[in-house]
Amino acid sequence: MCSLKTKRKAHYPPYVLWVSALLLFIPIVVTSLGRPANPSLLRLISSYRILSRTKLINSAASLSGKQHNKGFQENEPDQQLSSSPEAKPSAVHGYYYSNGTLDQVSHVTAAAAIVAHPPSPLMENEEHADKSDGKEKLLRGNGTREVVASDAVNNDKIERRVEAILAKARSAIREASSARNGSNMISSHQDPDYVPQGPIYHNANAFHRSYLEMERVFKMYVYSEGEPPIFHNGPCRSIYSTEGRFIHQMEKGNLFRTNDPEEALVYFLPFSVVVMVQYLHIPGAHDMHPIGRTVADYISLISSSHPFWNRSLGADHLMLSCHDWGPYSTTYVPNLFNNSIRVLCNANTSEGFNPRKDVSLPEINLKTGEITGLIGGPSPSRRSVLAFFAGGLHGHIRQVLLDQWKDRDPDILVYDKLPSSSGKSYESMLRNSRFCLCPSGYEVASPRIVEAIYAECVPVLISDGYIAPFSDVLNWKAFSVMVDVKEIGNLKKIxxxxxxxxxxxxxxxxxxxxxxxxxxxxxxxxDLFHMIVHSIWLRRLNLRVHARR
Incomplete structure (x- = not known):
């Protein structure tokens, strides 16, 4: 398990900063005079930039007596954990096939012609809401995203093999999704971890079959390029722990990781935006260029060292970030932003999150690195508080909530900071409440929804443009309450x-x-790790790569 000890960030001696700046400046000057056509030189320059940044961090850590590649200290969140929860979850991003109809919607990205079919979730009903443009649309049909790659050399055989694997899985899922209490249903006798029928799933049969197909065929390859702490590393505790936990689990190896890139269906880019911000961003400055440049350099390195990125224009590649700047970090590489699978805590459709190809990542604040003592809560009859929220004044939605409900009603307990006079901890208040309010903060991502689920408190999602985690599988309306921002004043009535x-x-x-x-x-x-992998699997299942002929 991810068990890195936290360390405080080192203070860089001035001469280390000057030397590192020179190391970074040299390759930038070289490339600004005209990027060399020689692929070997491209790889050298990209790896030199990345190595220069890594050496800066490691040397600074060494000079300060810290070993940053063994962990680091995150900025401590306030007592109530900074929040930015989920808005109306939409089942728009399911990728299951409930019939054979493929209504094509064509659009062109910077480097590839993509044919995107409106995704069909694991739903009883084919109609679902698409919020990719910030507004609801009703879509019908099945979801297969097709990418026409620019280089067809030696790709036909790979294309046929991969498509045969995925076609078989799609067929099995399609068959399961149409099963209704028949012989095609999987029972607990066949699978000890059987997913029961129930309203929390759009279609439990399809989900279970998809999960089994994932276990059978899904493989991910992790690029070896890059060095810790920026690469192959991440935070194991704090508000960004989901990012680090996934990276470390992929580094350790599991059922889904393969060391053979030709066997892989997805390729993982193992960089940590949290660590980049920790070390490459100057506090107080508005310049995020070093972060975006590092991502661009890494893509340049792996695309010139391996054939896989260029083969699909990045569409079968994966990045994962729980930092608010995760979406921004991908904008420096158009194919990464437009084509790749981006697994993001900040799953905000107004900031370019595309549920057809991107994955909403749950945010979990692990203060101690463990969930011991966080799971469970009393029965409904022993919960005396109707609704509870405590958190800083971050963003306009919280401002509205605090303005309308702070100190206004004994049944709706809303605080900007939990008063010490209450004599109760934040966690005990969650367990004592029937509903836990989850308003967005500056960004939509927040640990509050998972906190509520752990405390067995019904979450109330108050947000704009947020796509809730695993919405392609989970029917959030069955176990949460969704409140429009304009309805905050009617919260108690609702x-x-x-x-x-x-x-x-x-x-x-x-x-x-x-x-x-x-x-x-x-x-x-x-569990969480497998649900994240399953969401990635769905996006890959929904993708068909064609070589341009």
Missing amino acids: LMGISGSQYVRMQRRVKQVQRHFVINGPPKRF
């Missing part, structure tokens, strides 16, 4: 309108869905 029996059902479903958000070491089937 919550009081939920009957006692309905609440009991919702709270029971929160307990059922909990397994999908739990971090285990080592990972267990259907």
